[in-house]
Amino acid sequence: MELELNEEQGLLQSGLRQLLEGACELRRVRRHSYDGDGRDPELWKELAEGGWTASGVPETLDGGGLGFEEAAIVALESGRSLLHQPLIETLLAARALQRAGCKAPLSEIAHDGASATLAVLELSRDFAPDPELPRARSTQAGWELSGEHFGVPFGPLAQRCLVEAELESGEAGLLWVSTDQTGVGWREVGAMDRTVRRYALTLEAVEVPGECGAGAGDALGELPDEWRVLLAAQTQGACARLLEMTVDYAKKREQFGRPIGANQAVKVRLALAAAAVERMLAAVYHAALKIEQGASDRGRAAAMAKLETASPGAEVATQGIHVHGALGYTWEQDVQLFAKRIKTNEILLGSDADCLERVARTIL
Amino acid sequence: MNLDLSPSEIAFREKFRAWLRENLTDDLKWERVADLSHSGAWEARRGFERRMGADGWLGVAWPREYGGQGATLLEQVIYQEELVRSGAPALTSSVGLELVGPILMEVGSEEQRHRFLTPILLGEEVWYQGFSEPNAGSDLAGLQTRAVLDGDEWVIHGQKVWGGFAEHADWGAVLARTDPDAPKHRGISFMIVPMKAPGITVSYIKEMTGGEHLNEVFFDGVRIPRENVLGPLNQGWRVANRLLGYERGVMTLPFATRYERFWEKLRDFASSNRRRGERLSERPHIRAALARSYVDVQMMRLANLRWLTHYLRGTPPAEETSYMKVYWAQAHQGLGDLALELGGGAALGLPGELETLAAGAFSNEWAFSRSTTILGGTQDIQRNIIAERILGLPRA
Numbered sequence: 001m002e003l004e005l006n007e008e009q010g011l012l013q014s015g016l017r018q019l020l021e022g023a024c025e026l027r028r029v030r031r032h033s034y035d036g037d038g039r040d041p042e043l044w045k046e047l048a049e050g051g052w053t054a055s056g057v058p059e060t061l062d063g064g065g066l067g068f069e070e071a072a073i074v075a076l077e078s079g080r081s082l083l084h085q086p087l088i089e090t091l092l093a094a095r096a097l098q099r100a101g102c103k104a105p106l107s108e109i110a111h112d113g114a115s116a117t118l119a120v121l122e123l124s125r126d127f128a129p130d131p132e133l134p135r136a137r138s139t140q141a142g143w144e145l146s147g148e149h150f151g152v153p154f155g156p157l158a159q160r161c162l163v164e165a166e167l168e169s170g171e172a173g174l175l176w177v178s179t180d181q182t183g184v185g186w187r188e189v190g191a192m193d194r195t196v197r198r199y200a201l202t203l204e205a206v207e208v209p210g211e212c213g214a215g216a217g218d219a220l221g222e223l224p225d226e227w228r229v230l231l232a233a234q235t236q237g238a239c240a241r242l243l244e245m246t247v248d249y250a251k252k253r254e255q256f257g258r259p260i261g262a263n264q265a266v267k268v269r270l271a272l273a274a275a276a277v278e279r280m281l282a283a284v285y286h287a288a289l290k291i292e293q294g295a296s297d298r299g300r301a302a303a304m305a306k307l308e309t310a311s312p313g314a315e316v317a318t319q320g321i322h323v324h325g326a327l328g329y330t331w332e333q334d335v336q337l338f339a340k341r342i343k344t345n346e347i348l349l350g351s352d353a354d355c356l357e358r359v360a361r362t363i364l
Numbered sequence: 365m366n367l368d369l370s371p372s373e374i375a376f377r378e379k380f381r382a383w384l385r386e387n388l389t390d391d392l393k394w395e396r397v398a399d400l401s402h403s404g405a406w407e408a409r410r411g412f413e414r415r416m417g418a419d420g421w422l423g424v425a426w427p428r429e430y431g432g433q434g435a436t437l438l439e440q441v442i443y444q445e446e447l448v449r450s451g452a453p454a455l456t457s458s459v460g461l462e463l464v465g466p467i468l469m470e471v472g473s474e475e476q477r478h479r480f481l482t483p484i485l486l487g488e489e490v491w492y493q494g495f496s497e498p499n500a501g502s503d504l505a506g507l508q509t510r511a512v513l514d515g516d517e518w519v520i521h522g523q524k525v526w527g528g529f530a531e532h533a534d535w536g537a538v539l540a541r542t543d544p545d546a547p548k549h550r551g552i553s554f555m556i557v558p559m560k561a562p563g564i565t566v567s568y569i570k571e572m573t574g575g576e577h578l579n580e581v582f583f584d585g586v587r588i589p590r591e592n593v594l595g596p597l598n599q600g601w602r603v604a605n606r607l608l609g610y611e612r613g614v615m616t617l618p619f620a621t622r623y624e625r626f627w628e629k630l631r632d633f634a635s636s637n638r639r640r641g642e643r644l645s646e647r648p649h650i651r652a653a654l655a656r657s658y659v660d661v662q663m664m665r666l667a668n669l670r671w672l673t674h675y676l677r678g679t680p681p682a683e684e685t686s687y688m689k690v691y692w693a694q695a696h697q698g699l700g701d702l703a704l705e706l707g708g709g710a711a712l713g714l715p716g717e718l719e720t721l722a723a724g725a726f727s728n729e730w731a732f733s734r735s736t737t738i739l740g741g742t743q744d745i746q747r748n749i750i751a752e753r754i755l756g757l758p759r760a
């Protein structure tokens with residue numbers, strides 16, 4: 001029985017944390033995401049050189065060959081640093097591509113350092129009332145893809161997009177397109193968390209070479225659950241950092257001649273937040289383990305992890321802002337950056353009611 | 365990561381399961397013997413524990429040199445979970461096994477160990493825990509029970525409250541003030557008191573469940589030999605506190621097992637009962653409530669298992685046990701609330717009353733679960749510990 005990182009995983013985590021503490025400071029996140037155009041090719045290059053962007057590609061295809069527990073570690077750290085690049089999306093794309101047996105795209109991730117995002121129906125549904133899957137018609141060269149997706153994270157800021165589409169057979173398939181390809185259109189939509197910009201995607205007779213697509217129905221199956229767990233992990237990381245910042249502030253800020261953190265009312269807020277953050281980690285590890293094992297109850301474990309981080313995460317964020325007083329309400333204070341990521345992750349891919357029903361279906 | 369048991373852990377579990385199957389007959393199960401006011405209930409529980417002791421199934425955690433099995437922490441958890449799963453009653457020997465025994469091994473004199481350890485291990489002697497007092501609850505170190513040396517004897521005056529089994533116990537582990545002039549944490553000693561001694565009066569307190577398990581104990585000039593102090597004189601606070609954290613640490617895992625069983629009862633109830641023309645388990649808010657409570661119980665277990673992993677790797681338990689107490693209370697009170705929501709009006713009578721659903725089990729669980737934020741260090745005290753000792757916020 002081991003529900004904790006092993007030594008090697010611990011080293012992996014501290015390696016990535018160190019890299020991100022240096023290369024992805026909050027000042028930089030603000031500069032690129034809020035003041036700039038969202039792109040940060042140098043940071044992506046640094047992540048690629050460290051092997052992180054290809055970590056989800058199998059070793060036989062020159063990737064890092066990391067499993068899902070490690071993917072969760074990457075997501076934890078991406079939340080802690082508020083990483084503004086499509087790293088977990090690229091990891092998830094690599095896993096799905098591998099299940100679908102699509103070698104060429106995996107090679108782009110491994111050799112060209114390609115970044116990827118994901119356009120799937122389940123996320124589209126969070127942004128549009130009745131989205132339909134784009135359709136893929138088979139052609140001599142491969143596929144021709146037309147239709148729409150909504151709420152795609154990073155959109156054209158990533159180089160490739162893995163698109164869920166309905167094949168002529170009626171099956172769902174995954175197709176690999178370049179985000180700047182002819183026929184691919186992006187329209188940015190509002191996203192209070194500017195560190196993950198959002199886009200509507202239109203596909204007009206986009207040509208996709210044949211390798212990827214057919215028989216990929218199973219490959220998609222896992223993707224939403226995996227994404228839920230990585231969002232949960234990201235929220236845990238973001239909450240842990242936000243809580244640390246808030247505890248530090250509560251020790252330093254003085255009113256009535258004592259640190260505000262000496263007041264029991266403040267202590268209770270922070271203790272409850274800490275208890276929530278602590279539990280989130282167990283939920284994330286448990287779900288990562290179940291997915292890694294391909295266990296039959298992995299869907300439930302994923303919903304539990306999402307549930308443990310969704311509204312509890314948003315509550316931690318709210319407390320973080322509150323304990324900072326009016327300062328916490330300002331644009332300049334960093335807690336609000338974390339709060340927006342956490343709140344966004346809560347709402348997407350299943351908030352409380354949806355995840356409770358996912359759990360209920362497996363036990364009732 | 366993995367959640368699997370090793371072959372030797374599985375073997376350990378199977379061995380204990382087999383023993384329980386053989387020895388825990390229906391008349392000994394929790395429902396039948398929980399209420400000690402029923403005639404024969406106490407004797408039945410004692411008899412069962414003596415059998416456990418004789419076959420080596422008490423004190424499995426104790427080191428082999430003291431007659432235990434030297435069980436690993438994970439085996440201890442397995443042991444406790446099996447005990448709960450089997451439907452066995454809570455052990456009347458637990459204060460001896462989990463509190464007094466380990467303290468004896470650590471700080472007891474040669475004679476004390478010789479005198480007390482074996483009877484605990486064989487289930488022959490019952491211990492009472494006399495810590496809390498009417499004016500010393502959360503602030504336990506403010507306790508006022510006094511022990512004064514008179515020749516070769518201590519003379520004890522005072523009152524304890526909330527401990528159980530006081531009427532039946534052979535021995536009491538009693539915290540008493542032995543130096544009234546010292547700062548409050550440094551004037552307390554850990555006394556071993558024969559509970560049948562003259563001057564001790566025991567009474568019962570009726571709980572909101574209607575049950576009577578908690579005692580008031582009055583000490584009126586009780587005389588005990590001078591050597592009945594456990595550990596150094598005036599160091600009783602430190603001696604007692606070594607083990608209090610353990611109480612709310614991974615040892616809350618067996619409660620998760622108990623709650624899983626209760627949750628299953630609620631699920632079965634929801635899927636076989638209708639209200640206002642609809643099956644309960646088909647109503648969206650009931651489904652959500654059942655799922656929520658399931659998740660709380662599972663999370664209580666998983667959060668514990670993560671820390672258990674740390675302990676198994678050699679990190680000693682510390683203040684994080686306060687987190688476990690917080691989750692425990694949340695899971696239990698949630699279940700209690702859910703039980704009454706499912707049961708509706710028909711469940712609102714207490715056990716023993718007329719026509720109460722599930723023989724009052726639902727309302728009983730609701731009432732009983734109100735105690736979980738109080739016992740073993742209240743929820744507020746746990747939050748203080750988290751804030752001050754884990755997060756490092758300034759003390760008030």
Ligand SMILES: Cc1cc2nc3c(=O)[nH]c(=O)nc-3n(C[C@H](O)[C@H](O)[C@H](O)COP(=O)(O)OP(=O)(O)OC[C@H]3O[C@@H](n4cnc5c(N)ncnc54)[C@H](O)[C@@H]3O)c2cc1C
Pocket residue numbers: 493494495496498500501502503525526527528578735738739740741742743744745748
């Ligand atoms: C079912 C049950 C079994 C028990 N078994 C035993 C036993 O076997 N042996 C034993 O010795 N004791 C036992 N106890 C007693 C238990 O340990 C005490 O009840 C507990 O420590 C609280 O003390 P109190 O009841 O005096 O409440 P108080 O300490 O008076 O607290 C009253 C309220 O004030 C709050 N409060 C107190 N101090 C603070 C603070 N500093 N900050 C914020 N809030 C505060 C508390 O949280 C609580 O809500 C048992 C209690 C119960 C309910």
